[in-house]
Amino acid sequence: MAEEGLARRRLAARNAAANAVVGSATDEEAIRGVLSALGDGLDLTAAYYWRPASNSRGLSVAESWESPEAPPQPDVLPHGEGLPGQVWRTGEPAWTDGAAATAESAGTDPSERGSAPRTGGASSIVLPLTVHGTLAGVLELLCSRPVEEDVELLGIGASVARQLGHAMERRHAQRELRESGERLRFQASLLNAVGEAVTALDPEGQILYWNASAERLYGWRAEEVIGVSAEEVTPELVAQHTPDVLARLREGEAWTGELIMRDREGHAFPAMVTGSPVRGEDGDLRAVICTSRDITDRKRFEEAQQFLADAGRVLASSLDYLATLEEVCTQSVPLLGDCCIIHLTPESGDGGVLPVAHCSPELTDEETARLESAIAGPDGVLQDVLGSRHPRRIDREELEGTASGRILRDLGIAELLAAPLHARDQALGAFTFTRRADGPPYRDLDVRLADELALRVASAVDNGRLYRDSEESSRAKTDFLAVVSHELRTPLNAITGYADLMTSGVSGELSEEQVRQVERIKVGARHLAHLIDEILAFARLDAGREELRMEEVDAAEVAREAVVVIRPDAEAKGLSLDVDVPSHGPRIRTDASKVRQVLVNFLSNAVKYTEEGSVSVRVRPVTGGVEMSVSDTGIGIPEREHDRIFEPFRQVQSPNTRTVGGTGLGLSVNRRLVEILGGNISVESAPGRGSTFTVRLPAAPEEAS
Numbered sequence: 001m002a003e004e005g006l007a008r009r010r011l012a013a014r015n016a017a018a019n020a021v022v023g024s025a026t027d028e029e030a031i032r033g034v035l036s037a038l039g040d041g042l043d044l045t046a047a048y049y050w051r052p053a054s055n056s057r058g059l060s061v062a063e064s065w066e067s068p069e070a071p072p073q074p075d076v077l078p079h080g081e082g083l084p085g086q087v088w089r090t091g092e093p094a095w096t097d098g099a100a101a102t103a104e105s106a107g108t109d110p111s112e113r114g115s116a117p118r119t120g121g122a123s124s125i126v127l128p129l130t131v132h133g134t135l136a137g138v139l140e141l142l143c144s145r146p147v148e149e150d151v152e153l154l155g156i157g158a159s160v161a162r163q164l165g166h167a168m169e170r171r172h173a174q175r176e177l178r179e180s181g182e183r184l185r186f187q188a189s190l191l192n193a194v195g196e197a198v199t200a201l202d203p204e205g206q207i208l209y210w211n212a213s214a215e216r217l218y219g220w221r222a223e224e225v226i227g228v229s230a231e232e233v234t235p236e237l238v239a240q241h242t243p244d245v246l247a248r249l250r251e252g253e254a255w256t257g258e259l260i261m262r263d264r265e266g267h268a269f270p271a272m273v274t275g276s277p278v279r280g281e282d283g284d285l286r287a288v289i290c291t292s293r294d295i296t297d298r299k300r301f302e303e304a305q306q307f308l309a310d311a312g313r314v315l316a317s318s319l320d321y322l323a324t325l326e327e328v329c330t331q332s333v334p335l336l337g338d339c340c341i342i343h344l345t346p347e348s349g350d351g352g353v354l355p356v357a358h359c360s361p362e363l364t365d366e367e368t369a370r371l372e373s374a375i376a377g378p379d380g381v382l383q384d385v386l387g388s389r390h391p392r393r394i395d396r397e398e399l400e401g402t403a404s405g406r407i408l409r410d411l412g413i414a415e416l417l418a419a420p421l422h423a424r425d426q427a428l429g430a431f432t433f434t435r436r437a438d439g440p441p442y443r444d445l446d447v448r449l450a451d452e453l454a455l456r457v458a459s460a461v462d463n464g465r466l467y468r469d470s471e472e473s474s475r476a477k478t479d480f481l482a483v484v485s486h487e488l489r490t491p492l493n494a495i496t497g498y499a500d501l502m503t504s505g506v507s508g509e510l511s512e513e514q515v516r517q518v519e520r521i522k523v524g525a526r527h528l529a530h531l532i533d534e535i536l537a538f539a540r541l542d543a544g545r546e547e548l549r550m551e552e553v554d555a556a557e558v559a560r561e562a563v564v565v566i567r568p569d570a571e572a573k574g575l576s577l578d579v580d581v582p583s584h585g586p587r588i589r590t591d592a593s594k595v596r597q598v599l600v601n602f603l604s605n606a607v608k609y610t611e612e613g614s615v616s617v618r619v620r621p622v623t624g625g626v627e628m629s630v631s632d633t634g635i636g637i638p639e640r641e642h643d644r645i646f647e648p649f650r651q652v653q654s655p656n657t658r659t660v661g662g663t664g665l666g667l668s669v670n671r672r673l674v675e676i677l678g679g680n681i682s683v684e685s686a687p688g689r690g691s692t693f694t695v696r697l698p699a700a701p702e703e704a705s
């Protein structure tokens with residue numbers, strides 16, 4: 001009867017344990033349920049679940065069920081110690097009977113030494129808990145009665161441990177499934193959070209994947225396009241799948257490029273597209289993952305930078321700002337509008353603005369004129385903009401009811417972008433761009449661009465006007481010089497003429513003293529005439545009034561004529577004059593009087609800046625022309641001055657330290673004369689070592705021939 005009761009109770013315990021296994025939500029709950037079902041139902045002293053301790057030095061109790069007689073357990077059961085340690089090591093179930101067994105094993109098995117106090121003399125059954133073939137822990141049942149022979153009890157323990165293991169396996173599988181589902185959802189939301197459109201195509205071009213950004217960018221929803229051929233959805237993307245690109249993708253190479261894509265509505269936009277291959281383990285292409293990004297803004301920014309650079313070049317290319325403004329207008333259409341108009345305040349500074357340049361390919365001349373006056377009219381936008389420093393967007397509603405608003409409506413204009421032109425605190429005018437209703441509206445980028453352009457245009461206009469002013473004043477100065485020189489010349493001619501007359505003896509013999517005095521008058525007059533010639537030549541060149549009289553001449557002959565002019569001065573200073581000129585020199589086509597003037601200028605400088613030694617002239621033919629040089633043994637010129645001495649009025653010695661006269665114009669006249677004759681000048685000189693000025697002239701200058 002007692003046996004029957006025991007069997008029933010054991011069955012009930014087994015069922016309770018099975019229920020705990022099935023009905024628990026977590027592994028821990030299941031283990032706890034099993035331990036208490038067995039502990040209660042089988043009259044155990046205690047039941048433990050041992051698991052590797054967190055510090056991995058041995059096993060520790062993770063779950064337990066204990067009766068009041070339960071012996072205390074150590075925090076950690078060192079590796080291999082006790083029956084739980086043995087089972088953990090072998091993976092095989094083991095059992096031992098209470099005090100008798102302990103006494104027996106005390107001398108033989110060191111691992112079981114001292115286990116009697118741990119089990120409190122109770123029998124112990126230890127069962128491995130295996131999950132997916134791996135030991136997860138061990139179950140220990142402490143029992144006050146011997147268990148060695150109790151096959152049924154051992155069987156119950158083993159079967160419950162097995163059930164528990166299976167349940168844990170199932171739960172792990174479920175957890176993994178749940179986690180991998182979560183992982184997938186996580187990856188999907190990750191891809192959706194990416195700003196770029198991410199799509200995937202199979203090797204046949206069918207769409208496999210389409211993220212949220214792709215939906216936004218292309219306007220197609222994922223469920224509309226997945227499974228559809230990409231050719232129908234983004235033909236432009238497919239167009240890149242040239243055999244070459246496909247071959248590269250098959251090789252595992254990625255592809256990147258810019259394409260013009262189109263959205264569902266048919267709007268085209270530039271996109272940066274990448275294609276990356278996904279290959280199977282066999283190396284075959286399984287899919288292509290494409291990303292695409294709208295790069296309209298970047299493109300516009302690049303375009304804007306390019307436009308500003310081009311406009312800057314145009315504006316800097318000439319000081320004739322009216323011509324460059326016209327070109328800038330043309331360049332800015334259609335980037336900044338369908339039409340560009342520039343108004344400027346008149347140079348005289350009178351009030352009002354005048355249209356000075358426009359580009360309006362879509363309007364007739366008459367319409368352009370109406371637009372120009374509507375903008376500048378009393379209720380037009382320019383009145384507003386001129387007073388401010390910043391560009392402004394103005395739509396038609398803003399001008400509703402005004403006369404200019406009506407004109408804009410008639411011309412089909414929806415929006416204006418107007419920017420004031422300001423330089424040195426002065427309003428110089430404004431430019432205005434217009435856009436039709438069917439175009440994209442003005443954006444911040446356009447406003448910034450207009451602002452940048454306004455800065456450049458304003459400074460070009462300002463520079464142009466300043467240059468014009470300075471040119472005018474410089475022309476006035478040149479005219480003044482020409483007039484004065486001319487007026488000086490007439491009395492000077494009289495002086496020279498009468499001096500000649502006196503030395504000729506026509507008006508009576510002169511005494512020796514008188515002849516010397518008249519000769520000094522003549523030297524002074526010659527010098528003065530030379531200075532006046534220099535000023536006149538400079539004035540003519542500066543005003544661009546120099547005319548060329550081209551003829552074929554003997555270069556040697558011209559040089560000899562120049563030497564004749566300078567010989568008296570050289571002799572007066574006791575300088576020797578070496579003339580190394582062939583009797584028949586190279587013939588060139590040039591303006592002989594200008595060449596003579598150049599040589600006389602060089603020679604008179606050579607004499608002027610040389611106190612002793614010699615002055616020499618040399619003429620020789622060179623390829624394509626002739627080379628003429630004038631050398632002296634005079635004071636020389638420091639190298640840093642070699643370029644500057646050709647500037648008008650530039651003199652190496654300051655007026656205070658100069659011992660010789662001069663206008664500082666001779667070399668600048670020479671340089672300009674030689675330039676218009678198609679030649680060039682070079683100088684070799686060093687202080688104390690003399691100077692050589694060399695002129696090279698072409699046999700026949702291109703523009704003059």
Ligand code: ADP
Nearest residue numbers: 605606609636645651652662663664665666667
């Ligand atoms: P200037 O009327 O002062 O001679 P130029 O234009 O002819 O003016 O020459 C400019 C300056 O170059 C001179 O003032 C002088 O300092 C220097 N220069 C020109 N020719 C010579 C030379 N042969 N030797 C030394 N210095 C020279």
